[in-house]
Amino acid sequence: MKFTKMQGAGNDFIVVDQRKSQFNLTKPIIQRLADRHFGIGFDQLLILENSSKKNADFKYRIFNSDGGEVEQCGNGARCFYRYIKNYQLSDKLSIGVETKSGIIFLSENAKGMVTVDMGSPDIKATINRNGINYYHVLIGNPHAVINLSENNILEDQYHEIALDIQRSWKDGINVGFMSIIDNNSIQLKVFERGSGFTLACGSGACAAGAVAISKKNLQSPLNVHMDGGSCSN
Amino acid sequence: MFIWMGGLVQIDWDMKNNLNLNGTAKVSFEGEVNLDEYS
Numbered sequence: 001m002k003f004t005k006m007q008g009a010g011n012d013f014i015v016v017d018q019r020k021s022q023f024n025l026t027k028p029i030i031q032r033l034a035d036r037h038f039g040i041g042f043d044q045l046l047i048l049e050n051s052s053k054k055n056a057d058f059k060y061r062i063f064n065s066d067g068g069e070v071e072q073c074g075n076g077a078r079c080f081y082r083y084i085k086n087y088q089l090s091d092k093l094s095i096g097v098e099t100k101s102g103i104i105f106l107s108e109n110a111k112g113m114v115t116v117d118m119g120s121p122d123i124k125a126t127i128n129r130n131g132i133n134y135y136h137v138l139i140g141n142p143h144a145v146i147n148l149s150e151n152n153i154l155e156d157q158y159h160e161i162a163l164d165i166q167r168s169w170k171d172g173i174n175v176g177f178m179s180i181i182d183n184n185s186i187q188l189k190v191f192e193r194g195s196g197f198t199l200a201c202g203s204g205a206c207a208a209g210a211v212a213i214s215k216k217n218l219q220s221p222l223n224v225h226m227d228g229g230s231c232s233n
Numbered sequence: 234m235f236i237w238m239g240g241l242v243q244i245d246w247d248m249k250n251n252l253n254l255n256g257t258a259k260v261s262f263e264g265e266v267n268l269d270e271y272s
Contacts (some may be wrong), residue, residue, distance in 0.1 A: 001265065001266055001267075001268050002263070002264070002265045003263070003264055003265070003266065004260055004262075004263050004264075005260070005261040005262050005263070005264065006259060006260050006261055007259055007261055008256060008257060008258040008259075008260075009240045009241065009242050009257065010240045012261070013244050023268060024268060024272070025268075027271075029268060029272055031272045032271040033271055036249065039271070040259075040264065040266065057260050070255065074242075074254045075242075075256070075258070077240065077254075078254070078256055078257070078258035079258040079259075081258065082259065083260075086260055096268075097249050104237075109255065113255045113256055113257060114255070114257070114258045115253050115254070115255050116253065116254040116255075117251050117252075117253055118251065118252045118254050119250055119252070120245075120250075120251055120252065120254065121259075139252070168238040172249045193269070197252050199240055200240040201243070201266070202242060202254050202256070203254075204245060205244060205254065206252055209244030209246065209252070210252060212247060213244070213246055213248065214248055220244065220245055220246050220247060221244065221245050221255075222243065222244040222246075223241060223242075223243055223244050224242050224244060225239070225240060225241055225244070226240035226242070
């Protein structure tokens with residue numbers, strides 16, 4: 001099976017083309033492939049397939065490193081666009097892609113950055129779980145956004161808190177720990193459902209960004225810094 | 234001027250229209266595996 005290893009903001013993927021050949025990618029095989037010591041190593045597996053939807057050029061499916069299929073992945077979507085362009089599979093400027101949570105549109109701007117139209121975020125409620133307040137946000141997949149300025153949490157508690165919140169949801173949830181840096185910037189660490197802490201999470205960045213802009217009056221465009229690196233002026 | 238590296242992404246959202254996520258995406262390498270060795 002041929003694959004392409006990719007990364008978006010440090011969030012890493014393999015992309016496999018299943019349009020012509022079907023591979024036996026069972027849950028245990030995905031787990032072994034994702035292993036960073038005994039396999040290839042990745043946060044998510046992206047599978048390219050043909051789409052039967054009218055507005056979609058392609059379909060892609062997303063599997064976490066535990067082998068579970070998920071609805072949405074912002075960094076993965078950007079890598080998917082780059083994959084399509086790298087292998088010259090489409091000459092369209094905007095590509096419609098069918099995902100488990102609907103059709104999303106991907107394009108590239110003049111600076112060479114890939115733009116993902118993530119739809120409209122839905123900030124459902126503020127929830128208290130064992131003394132921790134978080135925002136429940138849906139943006140293709142579910143997120144719990146913890147604003148660290150509203151909670152007294154030490155970094156060595158992140159793992160335990162993330163697991164506790166994840167287990168309180170039947171299908172799990174991604175948990176983001178957000179710090180506000182300034183009017184246009186936040187810092188974010190995300191514990192992804194089925195993958196654990198990753199260097200970056202695109203949909204997690206969107207969920208936290210939606211909270212920062214709508215609830216904390218931060219300004220758009222908003223820079224989201226995650227562990228995969230930093231920016232310089 | 235911003236130089237885009239690693240874990241920085243940018244969110245564009247006016248609270249009325251859809252939210253856009255901007256960032257880099259790169260190919261690291263290509264490879265091939267024998268799935269029989271993983272089953």
